[in-house]
Amino acid sequence: MNFRVRAATKEDCKDVSRMIMVSWHLQLQRDGFCQNPFFECLVAEIPEEIILIQLKQNFHNIFVGYALYFYTYSTWKGRSLYLEDLYVMPEFRGNGIGKGLLCKVAEVGRSKQCVRLQLSVLNWNTPSRDFYAAKGGQDLTVSEGWHFVRFDGQNLDNLANDAPKI
Amino acid sequence: MNFRVRAATKEDCKDVSRMIMVSWHLQLQRDGFCQNPFFECLVAEIPEEIILIQLKQNFHNIFVGYALYFYTYSTWKGRSLYLEDLYVMPEFRGNGIGKGLLCKVAEVGRSKQCVRLQLSVLNWNTPSRDFYAAKGGQDLTVSEGWHFVRFDGQNLDNLANDAPKI
Structure with a gap:
C-alpha cells in the first residue's frame, strides 16, 4: 500500500x-x-x-x-x-x-x-510480541529478568510528601 | 545520618x-x-x-x-x-x-x-524489589504481565535502514 x-x-x-x-x-x-x-x-x-x-x-x-x-x-x-x-x-x-x-x-x-x-508490551499481546521479536527486539523480561515497577496515585504522593527538605 | x-x-x-x-x-x-x-x-x-x-x-x-x-x-x-x-x-x-x-x-x-x-529492576535484585515494594511501587511485570523489549546494535541499524523514504 x-x-x-x-x-x-x-x-x-x-x-x-x-x-x-x-x-x-x-x-x-x-x-x-x-x-x-x-x-x-x-x-x-x-x-x-x-x-x-x-x-x-x-x-x-x-x-x-x-x-x-x-x-x-x-x-x-x-x-x-x-x-x-x-x-x-x-x-x-x-x-x-x-x-x-x-x-x-x-x-x-x-x-x-x-x-x-x-x-513495553503486555504478556497476552502475542501479535505485538511476535511482531517485535521478528524485527529483532529482545524480550529482556524473558532473557534478563527485568521487571517494570510503577508508583502512582497515593503511593507517589506519599513519596513526594516524604522528600527531605533542604 | x-x-x-x-x-x-x-x-x-x-x-x-x-x-x-x-x-x-x-x-x-x-x-x-x-x-x-x-x-x-x-x-x-x-x-x-x-x-x-x-x-x-x-x-x-x-x-x-x-x-x-x-x-x-x-x-x-x-x-x-x-x-x-x-x-x-x-x-x-x-x-x-x-x-x-x-x-x-x-x-x-x-x-x-x-x-x-x-x-525497572532485575528479577534477582530482591533487596531493590523489596525496597520499592515497601514504598508502594507496583511490580507491573508480575501484576499485569508487562514485558520490556529492546532493539540495539545491528537490530536497531536494520530497522533504521528499512525506514520508508519520504
Missing part, C-alpha cells in the same frame, strides 16, 4: 488523541509541541482516494496510524529512545504501515545518536 | 560517572547539561567530617549517592518520570539516603505535574 510517514504537527493532535481514544488533545498539544516537548510523534498517512475506495464512505481523514516516542537515557549506553505507542487503524493493518512507523522511529533514533530503542 | 539532596550540576558529572563506573563524564555532561537535557540528576551529600571519621582516611569527596531520571510520557495519563539509576555508596546504605533520593525525585515529579514514577 502506498503510504508515507512524517513528523506530526500540532494540528495532528486531535487525530492522535482520537486514536489513543482519549479526549485530551489540548493537553497532548501542550506537552508535545512546546519548547522542551515531553514526546515526539510520527504519523502515517495514505492518499485519500484509497480510503474512499476501501471504506466506501465519505471519510475525510487520511491519517491511519501513529508512533509516539520520547528520548530516554541509559547511564551505561547513553541516548536512547522509548516507543510509547505504535498504532495502525485495524482496517489498514497488514500493509507494512506498522513496520514503516517502527523503522522511521529507529531512523530518527539513529540520527540523534541513540543506541537503543525500547518499549 | 545528616545528609542533603540537591540538583546535580555540571561539575558533579565526574563524581556521577565514577559511581556509574563509566569513564565518559564528558558525554554525561554534554547530554545532561544542555538546552534540552536527556536527563536530570539529583545528588546526595553529607558533611565532609562524617566521612573523614567513618572511613578513617583522607577522602575529600562528600558525594555519597545520586538519582538520575528523565521525563517520559503516557498517552493515557500524561507526564511521567522514569528513574534510571538510584545509587548510594555501600558504606552509607541503611541511613535513609536512598529513600531520600527516591522521595526527592517524586517531589520533582509532582512539581512538574507528573502522574507516574516508573523504573
Whole structure:
C-alpha cells in the first residue's frame, strides 16, 4: 500500500488523541509541541482516494496510524529512545504501515545518536510480541529478568510528601 | 545520618560517572547539561567530617549517592518520570539516603505535574524489589504481565535502514 510517514504537527493532535481514544488533545498539544516537548510523534498517512475506495464512505481523514516516542537515557549506553505507542487503524493493518512507523522511529533514533530503542508490551499481546521479536527486539523480561515497577496515585504522593527538605 | 539532596550540576558529572563506573563524564555532561537535557540528576551529600571519621582516611569527596531520571510520557495519563539509576555508596546504605533520593525525585515529579514514577529492576535484585515494594511501587511485570523489549546494535541499524523514504 502506498503510504508515507512524517513528523506530526500540532494540528495532528486531535487525530492522535482520537486514536489513543482519549479526549485530551489540548493537553497532548501542550506537552508535545512546546519548547522542551515531553514526546515526539510520527504519523502515517495514505492518499485519500484509497480510503474512499476501501471504506466506501465519505471519510475525510487520511491519517491511519501513529508512533509516539520520547528520548530516554541509559547511564551505561547513553541516548536512547522509548516507543510509547505504535498504532495502525485495524482496517489498514497488514500493509507494512506498522513496520514503516517502527523503522522511521529507529531512523530518527539513529540520527540523534541513540543506541537503543525500547518499549513495553503486555504478556497476552502475542501479535505485538511476535511482531517485535521478528524485527529483532529482545524480550529482556524473558532473557534478563527485568521487571517494570510503577508508583502512582497515593503511593507517589506519599513519596513526594516524604522528600527531605533542604 | 545528616545528609542533603540537591540538583546535580555540571561539575558533579565526574563524581556521577565514577559511581556509574563509566569513564565518559564528558558525554554525561554534554547530554545532561544542555538546552534540552536527556536527563536530570539529583545528588546526595553529607558533611565532609562524617566521612573523614567513618572511613578513617583522607577522602575529600562528600558525594555519597545520586538519582538520575528523565521525563517520559503516557498517552493515557500524561507526564511521567522514569528513574534510571538510584545509587548510594555501600558504606552509607541503611541511613535513609536512598529513600531520600527516591522521595526527592517524586517531589520533582509532582512539581512538574507528573502522574507516574516508573523504573525497572532485575528479577534477582530482591533487596531493590523489596525496597520499592515497601514504598508502594507496583511490580507491573508480575501484576499485569508487562514485558520490556529492546532493539540495539545491528537490530536497531536494520530497522533504521528499512525506514520508508519520504
